Amino acid sequence: MIDMLQLYKHLDFEVLPPFRLSADPLQLVRDALGQCTRCKLHATRKNIVFGEGSPTARVLFVGEGPGADEDEQGRPFVGRAGKLLTSLIEKMGFTRQSVYIANIVKCRPPGNRDPEEDEVAACIGFVQKQIAAIAPEVIVTLGSVATRTLLKTDKRISDLRGRFHDYNGIKVMPTFHPSYLLRNSSQKWVTWNDALMVLSALGLEGQTKEEKEEGGAR
Numbered sequence: 001m002i003d004m005l006q007l008y009k010h011l012d013f014e015v016l017p018p019f020r021l022s023a024d025p026l027q028l029v030r031d032a033l034g035q036c037t038r039c040k041l042h043a044t045r046k047n048i049v050f051g052e053g054s055p056t057a058r059v060l061f062v063g064e065g066p067g068a069d070e071d072e073q074g075r076p077f078v079g080r081a082g083k084l085l086t087s088l089i090e091k092m093g094f095t096r097q098s099v100y101i102a103n104i105v106k107c108r109p110p111g112n113r114d115p116e117e118d119e120v121a122a123c124i125g126f127v128q129k130q131i132a133a134i135a136p137e138v139i140v141t142l143g144s145v146a147t148r149t150l151l152k153t154d155k156r157i158s159d160l161r162g163r164f165h166d167y168n169g170i171k172v173m174p175t176f177h178p179s180y181l182l183r184n185s186s187q188k189w190v191t192w193n194d195a196l197m198v199l200s201a202l203g204l205e206g207q208t209k210e211e212k213e214e215g216g217a218r
Helices: 002-010 025-033 068-073 080-091 118-132 144-151 179-182 187-200 209-214
Strands: 059-063 101-105 138-144 163-169 170-175
Touching: 025 118, 059 118, 059 144, 080 179, 080 187, 101 118, 118 170, 138 144, 138 187, 144 163, 144 170, 170 187, 179 187
Parallel strands: 059 101, 059 138, 138 170
Antiparallel strands: 163 170
16 A cells, blocks of 8 residues: 555655556556546547557657547547558557557547647646656657647747757657658658667667567566
């Protein structure tokens, strides 16, 4: 019980989630989120899209919010943009199961618009707790919303990508959102350069695909 309370404290919960025998930090965050009604997005969603992947992932990918396919399935990045992200992850030598994928907001903004400030404010605490629970070595922010939110900046993604930034001692690599790359395929090589920098930071460059997959999760 003492260990459980210490875990709750580490994740900075103001109110304790429902008691569970499991001490899975990510499950505690999901329990605390519940069937969230903290912002207006809950009124139009079909499913909460919490995130998925390895709870001990070395790399965490963070987008802005679910789209129509994600809202339907309750999983992040499963539409056309998701297929492109999966391709990038696999090209890096990982699998979706060995990394973690999440979004800044957990419910779909109507019409796939950008999340509004009050919606981000309602969700950001859960994103922060996910990061604390996973403790990745690198966070890859996909697009301007995720990048600006985590780095607390108004700078453009084009001015921030291509070099590492810091989030509470964790390396952050901003890069273009896959949906942007679907419209601007010539920029895919730029995102791949960002991905190579992530691999370099993890000490994975020059390894075989099999070695990279083994190193994808601790």
